[in-house]
Amino acid sequence: DIQMTQSPSTLSASVGDRVTITCRASQSIIRWLAWYQQKPGKAPKLLIYKASSLESGVPSRFSGSGSGTEFTLTISSLQPDDFATYYCQQYNSYVYTFGQGTKLEMK
């Protein structure tokens, strides 16, 4: 299976900060990568697909980039609603895999 490694595991930040989360794949996944946001007790919500395409209704402060094995999710100016856990997920192979998650917490 393709392994996905996110960093950092936890990120402390303040409202208005620019934050970046990194996701690395154990082999090339081209651009077949999605990013999800999950809040406690809720199902994940798709933010980004195909590495950099913004899902409908997702604020433009979220952006994704990367290709091959290294990808990033950037939030340009953190809002109070953005404190949550973020996951990357590859869909290059039929066996999907998620990163271990990055918890974004208030500093």
Place this chain on the structure above:
Amino acid sequence: EVHLVESGGGLVKPGGSLRLSCAGSGFTFSSYIMHWVRQAPGKGLEWVSSISSSSTSIYYADSLKGRFTISRDNANSSLCLQMNSLRAEDTAVYFCARLAAAPGLNYWGQGTLVTVSS
């Protein structure tokens, strides 16, 4: 509006079996690949299995080692996960999901909790 509703979770003893179901509505169920994803308490997301629209292609996470079986009934817009030889580490919320990576097509159910404990 798209809805995915899981059922069948509960408490089961180690070594036991459980069958989860997911009812889909608000979309043409037979047109989509469907997935199960699980999340152990306080842990991250783990992809479990997927099944193609016509059930011809089925995939599982290596960690399941043949204990789980996914199936679907397109006539009734339902997805199932048969779980056998359950272990404590299978304790998790199990989500039914349509993991379509395209605008407006990605949907998840609310999840059903499976607890494996004696």
